[in-house]
Amino acid sequence: MQTQTVKIVVTGPFNAGKTEFIRSVSEIDVVSTEKRISATAEKIKESTTVAMDFGRITVDNDLVLFLFGTPGQKRFDFMWEILSEGMLGFIVMVDSTRPETFREARSILETFKAYAPTPYLVTANKQDLYDAWDTEDMRLALRLDPSVKILPCEATKKSSVKRVLLELLYGILKEMDDNEARQNNQEDEIS
Template identity: 80%
Template sequence: MQTVKMVVTGPFNAGKTEFIRSVSEIDVVSTERKITTASERAIKESTTVAMDFGRITVDDDLVLYLFGTPGQRRFDFMWEILSEGMLGFIVMVDSTRPETFREARSILETFRAYAPTPYVVAANKQDKKDAWDPEDMRHVLRLDSKVKLLPCVATDRNSVKSVLLELLYSILAEMEQGER
């Protein structure tokens, strides 16, 4: 049995907790707390303060462990702890909020510095009518054409699964290269 640890990160409100809840076969262990800051309360009621944890069995010999990070900087002391031992990570970006793209880019760089693992970027909330086109996001996020930028709807299990599979393919490809 092989287990693969993946981290789901990204800015505040990008959809990280939702993403893990959509696919996890166990009840997600979440650490959400009510928001008290007015400006953030206007966006949502609760936020992840430590982590989310979920699990998905791919087949008889492969299980994915998913760790979601907090999005807010004041809880970023958890980021490095959660990145420990990860084999890959996903940067979730809210496609409807271009004002968060810079933060997404910064988080991507932070996680790349923790470990040189494969990663993918998920252009989330593509079901919303004001969602940016992923290719326009690639430009603003300054993502190389080799980086996988995947359209995503975190509330849709199949959409989440396809993002996870893309990251898994990248991880397996990297492992094979390492063996050569």
């Protein structure tokens, strides 16, 4: 039997912690396309993802979950649409200590929502740091609807990353149930 693959995309602004997030749960060393940063303005870390990060979780013999991390820098955004194709859901990762990236995070979120109507959630990363904004303040700053989940996260901790992935999967399951219920209602109305 052919192995099925599904993918979840992890996106967000530059230096939000996407690579670390995938690294924390991937069973393989993350296939990373990191390059040393040349632009002085962006030199808050030594290297950045330029094409994608790629992590893998084998579920069983015939199902594999891929985690794709998008490049955070805007000039690589041509990769986003390619990576989003066929995704099961997506996670928007935001650095809680850098309000200057919130506007960009919102713009990325809107872009991915437009790519595909799949479930998503927002993670407020680096919540362990002193400067971290409160998640509810971030919700308002990002203009998230109350129905959108925003979860505190520490991308370097496996337990925290697991919680985020599980919440997304619960959301996907719920959406399936809602869709089915809607479909049943429509069928009832027709008959």
